[in-house]
Structure formats: C-alpha cells, structure tokens
Amino acid sequence: MKILVCISNVPDTTTKIKLNGDQKSVDMTGVQWVINPWDELALTRAMELKEQSGGKIDKITVITVGEKTVEPTLRKALAVGADNAVRIDTVPTDDYYVAAQIAEYLKKEPYELIITGIESSDYNGSAVGGMLAEFLDAPSISSVSNISFEGDAFVMKKAIDGGNETVTADTPMVAVVQKGIAIDPRIPAMRGIMMARKKPLLVEAPVEIEALTEFVNFEMPKPKPPVKMVDAENVAELFRLLHEEAKVL
Amino acid sequence: MINFEFTEEQIMIQQAARDYAQRELIKDVIERDEKAEFPTEHIKNLAELGFLGMLVGEEWDGGGMDTVSYVLAMEEISKVDSSCGVVMSVNNSLVCYGLEKYGTDAQREKYLKPLARGEKIGAFLLSEPEAGSDATKQRTIAEDKGDYYLLNGTKNWITNANSASTYLVIAHTHPEKGHRGINAFIVEKDTPGITLGPHENKMGMRSSDTHSVMFTDVKVPKENRIAEDGFGFKFAMKTLEGGRIGIASQALGIASGAFERALQYSQERKAFGTEIFNHQSVAFKLSDMAVKIENARNLCLKAAWLKDQGKPYGTASAMAKQYAADIAMEVTTEAVQIHGGYGFVKEYHVERLMREAKLTQIYEGTSEVQKIIISRSLLK
Numbered sequence: 110m111k112i113l114v115c116i117s118n119v120p121d122t123t124t125k126i127k128l129n130g131d132q133k134s135v136d137m138t139g140v141q142w143v144i145n146p147w148d149e150l151a152l153t154r155a156m157e158l159k160e161q162s163g164g165k166i167d168k169i170t171v172i173t174v175g176e177k178t179v180e181p182t183l184r185k186a187l188a189v190g191a192d193n194a195v196r197i198d199t200v201p202t203d204d205y206y207v208a209a210q211i212a213e214y215l216k217k218e219p220y221e222l223i224i225t226g227i228e229s230s231d232y233n234g235s236a237v238g239g240m241l242a243e244f245l246d247a248p249s250i251s252s253v254s255n256i257s258f259e260g261d262a263f264v265m266k267k268a269i270d271g272g273n274e275t276v277t278a279d280t281p282m283v284a285v286v287q288k289g290i291a292i293d294p295r296i297p298a299m300r301g302i303m304m305a306r307k308k309p310l311l312v313e314a315p316v317e318i319e320a321l322t323e324f325v326n327f328e329m330p331k332p333k334p335p336v337k338m339v340d341a342e343n344v345a346e347l348f349r350l351l352h353e354e355a356k357v358l
Numbered sequence: 359m360i361n362f363e364f365t366e367e368q369i370m371i372q373q374a375a376r377d378y379a380q381r382e383l384i385k386d387v388i389e390r391d392e393k394a395e396f397p398t399e400h401i402k403n404l405a406e407l408g409f410l411g412m413l414v415g416e417e418w419d420g421g422g423m424d425t426v427s428y429v430l431a432m433e434e435i436s437k438v439d440s441s442c443g444v445v446m447s448v449n450n451s452l453v454c455y456g457l458e459k460y461g462t463d464a465q466r467e468k469y470l471k472p473l474a475r476g477e478k479i480g481a482f483l484l485s486e487p488e489a490g491s492d493a494t495k496q497r498t499i500a501e502d503k504g505d506y507y508l509l510n511g512t513k514n515w516i517t518n519a520n521s522a523s524t525y526l527v528i529a530h531t532h533p534e535k536g537h538r539g540i541n542a543f544i545v546e547k548d549t550p551g552i553t554l555g556p557h558e559n560k561m562g563m564r565s566s567d568t569h570s571v572m573f574t575d576v577k578v579p580k581e582n583r584i585a586e587d588g589f590g591f592k593f594a595m596k597t598l599e600g601g602r603i604g605i606a607s608q609a610l611g612i613a614s615g616a617f618e619r620a621l622q623y624s625q626e627r628k629a630f631g632t633e634i635f636n637h638q639s640v641a642f643k644l645s646d647m648a649v650k651i652e653n654a655r656n657l658c659l660k661a662a663w664l665k666d667q668g669k670p671y672g673t674a675s676a677m678a679k680q681y682a683a684d685i686a687m688e689v690t691t692e693a694v695q696i697h698g699g700y701g702f703v704k705e706y707h708v709e710r711l712m713r714e715a716k717l718t719q720i721y722e723g724t725s726e727v728q729k730i731i732i733s734r735s736l737l738k
Contacts, residue, residue: 181366188370293381296374299408299421302367 110261110280111168112155113220115211115237116186117145117201117229118179132326144182146294147226149189153291155224156190158258166258168192170220174201174210180310188297188305199315204236206320211237212244213316221280222263227252227287238285248278254289364426371427374407375434383439390441390565391710394557396521397442397565404442405476409435410449414458418466420474425600425662429607433655436611437618440714441565443611447604448517449473453480453526456542456597460585469524469544481522481547482601483513483571484594490514491727493528493594494537498573500529507531507543507583509551509576515721519554519569523547527573528594531587540590544582551576562713599672601722603661606678609686609718610654616693616711617647623697623706640696647689654682673735680728683718690715 120126121141129136144152152171159166171186172195173179183194197210215223223245225238242249255266265276265284297305339347352358364372383400390397404410413428414420428450436443457470472478489495498511509529525545532539545552555570584593621644624635634640657678664671690712694701701708719725 181369184366185370294377296377296407297370298374298406299371299412299423302370302374303416303422305370306367 110162110166110222111170111220112158112166113215113223114148114152114155114169114171114186114191115223115225115241116148116152116171116173116182117226117231118142118173118175118182119145119229119231122146122230126329128327128329132328133324135327142179142182144185144294145226145229145231147228147230147286147288147290149186149294150288150291151224151226151286152186152189152191153293153295154256154286156295157291158256162258165261170195172197172211172214174199174207174315176200183310184305185297187308187310188301189295190297190301191308193309193311195311195313197313197315202320203322204234204240205322206318208237208240208244209318210315212241214313215241215245215281219281221282222256223247223281223283224256225283225285227285238283242283245281245283247281247283249283249285250276250278251285253284253286256284256286256290364430368424368427368430371412371423372430372434375409375431376437378404378407379435379438383435383442387439387565388704388707388710390439391562392564392704394559394564396567397439397445398521400439400442401445401476401479401521404435404446408476409446410476410479411454411474413450414454414470414474418458418474419471420454420458424666425603426659426666429603429610429655429658429662432604432607433611433614433658436608437615439565440608440612440711440718441563443608444517444563444566444605445479445521447601447608448482449476449480451600451604452482452597453524455600456482456526456584456593457544459596460542460589460593461544462581464581465544465584473524478523479518479521480524480526481516481518482597483516483525483527484598485513485515487512487514487570491724494540494591496528496530496540498527498529499533500527500531500541500543500578502531503577505580507541507578507580509543509545509573509578511573513571513573515558515568516571517566517568517721519571520557520567525571526584527578528590531590535588537591538588540594541587542584542590542593543578544584545576545578549576549578560717562710562715562717598722599675600665602675602679602728603658603665603671605718605722606654606658606661606675606682609679609682609715610651610658612711612715612718613647613654613682613686613689614651616690616708616715617644617651619706619708619711620644620647620693620696623700627698634696643692643696647692650685650689654678654685657681673732676723676728676731676735679718679723680725680732683715683728684725686715686718687712 121143127136155169169191170193171191174197201207228235250265252267253265257264262277267274408421412421412423416422473480500507500509527543527545531541551574553572558568625633627634661671661674661678664674693708700706
C-alpha cells in the first residue's frame with residue numbers, strides 16, 4: 110500500500126503579511142517558507158501508520174505543485190521521513206488547477222490513500238482534497254481527525270455535532286485531515302536530514318489546464334480600535350457603550 | 359570570499375533544535391532547575407534526534423554534521439535550557455571529538471559508537487580540587503603496573519558525572535616529567551573503586567549533574583590509554599579548543615534567549631502610557647544587546663568555519679568563548695533589568711538565564727584563561 114501526502118509550501122505562520130501596491134498579491138520578500146501545518150501533521154500520521162503497519166504500507170510520497178524554490182520544503186518532508194517526493198513544475202494558481210495537476214499524476218501512478226490538509230494556512234482555499242477526489246472519481250472523507258489502518262482498510266474518525274463518526278471506504282480514497290490527526294509534527298532527526306538529499310525528488314511537467322478563479326484584490330483587516338476601560342462600579346456606562354458605540358445590545 | 363548563507367541542511371538542523379527546545383524543553387525547564395533534576399527523558403529524545411553525536415562521522419554512527427550546524431543547534435537548545443546544552447556540548451565536543459580524533463579503531467568501535475548514537479553519555483575529567491585552570495598540576499596518578507594502570511585521585515566539577523557511562527580521565531603517569539608525564543584514559547564508570555561525591559548544589563545549570571569523582575585503586579586496562587605515552591596534556595588542550603566552540607555557542611544561546619524574551623516583553627509592557635520599547639532608554643538597551651549577540655554569533659561561526667575547513671581555530675574559539683560568555687552575562691543582566699520586578703521572579707525565565715550565563719565565564723577555561731590564550735597568540 111502507498112500513501113500520497115499533498116504538501117503546500119506556505120509562509121511561516123508568524124509572518125507579517127504585507128500586500129503589494131496593486132492589492133492583488135502578497136509581498137513575499139524575506140518570507141520563511143514552511144510545510145503547511147496541517148500537511149505536516151498529515152505526514153506525521155502517515156509515518157506512524159507506515160511504522161505500525163508491519164510492512165503493509167511500504168511507501169510514503171509527498172507531492173506539491175510549485176516552482177523549484179519550493180524544493181527545500183519538500184526536502185524537509187523527506188528529512189521527516191517520506192520515501193520520495195514529486196514536484197509538479199508550475200505556479201499553483203488556484204485549487205482547481207492544483208487538484209487537476211495532482212490528479213494527472215495519480216492517473217499515471219496510483220496510490221491507495223491520498224491525504225490533504227484541511228486547508229493551507231496561506232490562502233485557505235480548502236478545496237483541493239474534494240476536487241482531487243472528484244477528478245479521480247474516488248471517495249473523499251472530509252474533516253478527518255483520526256486515521257487508523259485495520260486489516261487492510263483505512264478507517265477514519267471525524268468529529269460531528271455531539272459525537273464522533275467512523276467511516277471507511279474503498280481505496281483509492283482521499284482523506285482531508287484536520288487538527289488532531291497527529292499530536293505534534295515530527296521533528297526530523299540528523300540521519301533523516303542527511304538522507305534527504307539522497308532520496309528521489311521527481312520533477313514532473315504540468316498539464317495544460319486553465320485555472321477557474323483569479324484574485325481580484327486583498328484587503329488587510331481593519332486595525333482594532335483602542336480598548337476603553339470602564340470603572341467596575343459604572344455599569345450604566347458599560348451598557349451605554351455596548352448599546353451606542355459597539356451596537357451589540 | 360565571504361559567504362554568510364547557511365545551507366539547507368544547516369537551516370533544517372537549526373529549525374529542528376528550535377522546535378524541540380520551544381516545544382518540549384520549555385515545558386519543565388523551570389521545575390527541573392528548581393529541583394536540580396537531570397533531564398533524562400529529554401537527553402534520550404535529543405539522542406534519538408541525533409544531537410548528542412552530531413559531529414561524529416557517519417562511519418562511527420554519528421550525524422556527520424559540520425561545526426557550523428553544531429553552533430546553530432547549541433544556540434537554539436541553550437536559549438531555553440543550557441543544562442541540556444552542556445550535556446550536548448560535553449558529549450559532542452569533548453568526549454566524542456577526543457575519541458574520534460585521537461582514539462584507536464578498537465577504542466572508537468567500543469566506546470565512540472554508543473556515545474555517538476547517544477545510547478551512552480560521556481564525561482571529561484580534567485579539573486581537580488587544586489588544578490583547574492592550571493591543568494599541569496594534576497594530582498591524580500595513574501601508576502603503570504605492567505598490564506594495567508592503577509588510578510588514584512579526585513576530580514572536581516565533573517559534568518555528567520553520574521549520568522555518564524564513559525569517562526575520559528586526565529592523570530599523571532610520570533609526575534617528574536611535568537606536562538609531558540600526563541596521559542588520557544578511557545575509564546568505564548562502573549569500574550570498582552570509583553565513588554561519586556554528592557550532586558553539587560549549583561547557582562545555575564542546576565539540572566546538569568555535577569559531582570566530584572574519587573578514584574581509589576581503579577584498574578584501567580593498558581589499551582584504554584589514548585594515543586602515545588605522554589600525549590595526555592596535548593590531548594586535553596586540543597580537545598578543549600573544540601569544547602570552547604560548544605560553550606561559546608551555549609553562552610550565545612543564553613544571551614539570545616534572554617534577549618528574545620526582553621524584546622517581546624518590551625513590546626507588551628506599558629509604562630507612562632506606551633509600550634516600554636518606545637522609551638529610548640529601553641530601546642537602546644535592546645539595540646546594544648542585539649549588536650553584542652550578533653558579534654558573538656559571528657565569532658562562534660567563524661571558529662566553527664575554521665574548524666570545518668581544517669584550519670587552526672584555537673585562538674578563534676578562545677575569542678568566541680571569552681566574548682560570548684562575557685556578553686551573555688551583560689545581556690542577561692539587562693534582560694532582567696528590562697523585565698523589572700517580573701525579571702526577578704522565576705516564571706519569566708530571565709533570572710535563570712542570568713544565573714546560567716555566569717557559569718559560561720568560568721568553566722572550560724575562565725574568561726581570564728581565554729585572554730591568556732588570545733594574548734599569547736598575539737606575539738606569534
């Protein structure tokens with residue numbers, strides 16, 4: 110069995126976001142790039158499943174759509190423990206475009222389980238997993254918070270209102286995973302870091318597909334107004350402010 | 359040609375060390391300091407990640423990393439917990455380095471490999487009650503008994519004394535020959551005749567385990583002497599050259615850890631109607647701290663780079679150690695000052711970092727000893 114983990118290359122989550130003058134793109138100067146946190150957890154869980162499977166799961170591949178500059182992020186995933194990496198050599202423009210590119214690769218090279226993070230922490234598109242399953246005509250399970258490997262089947266748990274749901278499906282299948290899938294992302298060991306360069310990193314040409322959406326503009330959130338302190342005794346003033354200024358009462 | 363770019367692997371190692379420190383070490387560092395408790399579990403985890411033998415070549419089961427990576431990792435670990443930092447430093451740059459560089463293949467196979475894998479830890483036994491900086495005045499005697507040496511004497515301030523399995527012991531075999539009569543030996547800690555003094559109740563780095571070690575008629579096999587007869591003093595001096603890079607980077611980490619906390623605090627704490635960073639008296643302090651840290655980091659990296667290039671680095675590592683240790687004391691003191699009353703209580707970490715900084719000016723050669731080394735190099 111093989112698991113494919115889809116990786117997004119995103120700015121470090123502590124990055125201060127600045128927009129370019131045209132308001133249509135983000136200024137990426139000086140940004141530190143990392144594996145999208147949900148994808149990193151997905152990879153960690155995939156590694157755990159492989160280790161516990163007694164050899165039944167024998168390969169974990171990470172894939173991303175991006176130009177050569179994203180390769181350090183893929184090599185980090187290799188250092189963490191993925192067996193090989195695939196980069197589809199094009200700029201990821203929107204969810205549809207990315208999902209279509211990965212689907213093309215999967216048509217040539219099938220995997221039993223495909224995992225995507227629930228969203229990427231940069232553009233929060235949240236659609237690649239679902240679209241990918243559609244392209245492959247495969248089942249997809251969303252908001253998965255636990256994956257186990259029982260017998261020869263992948264069993265998923267997801268939180269629903271007031272409880273948990275357990276789901277399984279025939280492979281190939283797509284699991285869209287969220288928080289809880291692994292406790293902490295795995296830290297690469299020295300040996301893994303040394304081996305990362307020796308592991309295969311395949312570069313694939315993209316297929317020609319039109320993106321379906323384009324960015325019109327971005328807006329920064331409005332700065333928070335200053336906090337008004339109200340004396341603890343002055344309840345009437347608090348109500349007046351909530352009613353007249355905050356307009357929440 | 360000058361290149362200040364780190365490689366992808368170096369950045370990955372720095373990030374791995376940072377992730378472990380900020381995620382795991384931070385959880386119990388205050389408690390361990392207070393109880394003076396050895397970080398057994400953390401050392402096991404750091405060993406699994408490969409940090410304890412990161413400088414050892416892959417053929418001896420080490421990480422095969424360069425010294426620049428080691429500086430980056432030591433800084434990140436020591437920003438949070440320099441007790442773990444010192445375990446890492448002693449194991450990597452004194453014990454493993456000494457065995458890898460000067461040991462025989464049989465010694466490397468038997469002793470270096472488990473140390474490089476981090477399954478065992480090592481200790482370096484040089485200081486004595488009356489021989490610290492003046493290392494030629496060793497009173498520990500290893501008497502040649504034909505097929506073994508008989509070891510007698512006392513070593514002081516030994517880091518990892520209780521947790522280590524492998525000791526590297528410096529002792530006189532021929533006291534009449536002065537420093538040419540000194541040898542270095544590999545001694546297994548569980549050899550009969552070795553006893554430990556109580557755990558030292560220290561001012562800082564309280565969770566590293568420091569003891570005195572007494573040797574009473576301890577038999578050391580002949581094959582456990584390192585290199586040719588009389589090499590011990592040179593062995594100690596050469597090994598300490600590399601050790602200084604570790605301790606310099608540890609001091610750097612203590613300084614930058616305190617600086618990061620002070621910088622953050624200065625942007626949160628308000629006084630006189632604004633964040634204290636907006637008061638020039640605070641902003642200039644932080645600016646001075648930043649310059650000192652940058653200088654210390656560059657000195658550490660320069661010494662590491664020289665070592666990686668196979669060039670002489672003894673003076674560079676002495677400069678790095680003296681400067682980084684001295685500024686660690688200054689920077690941590692200012693970090694406490696910026697925190698005001700909060701800096702004086704334990705939960706804000708900076709008082710602990712200040713206590714830890716002090717030791718970096720003392721051990722593995724005091725700042726004054728570094729100045730002796732540096733000043734002697736000026737006349738060459």
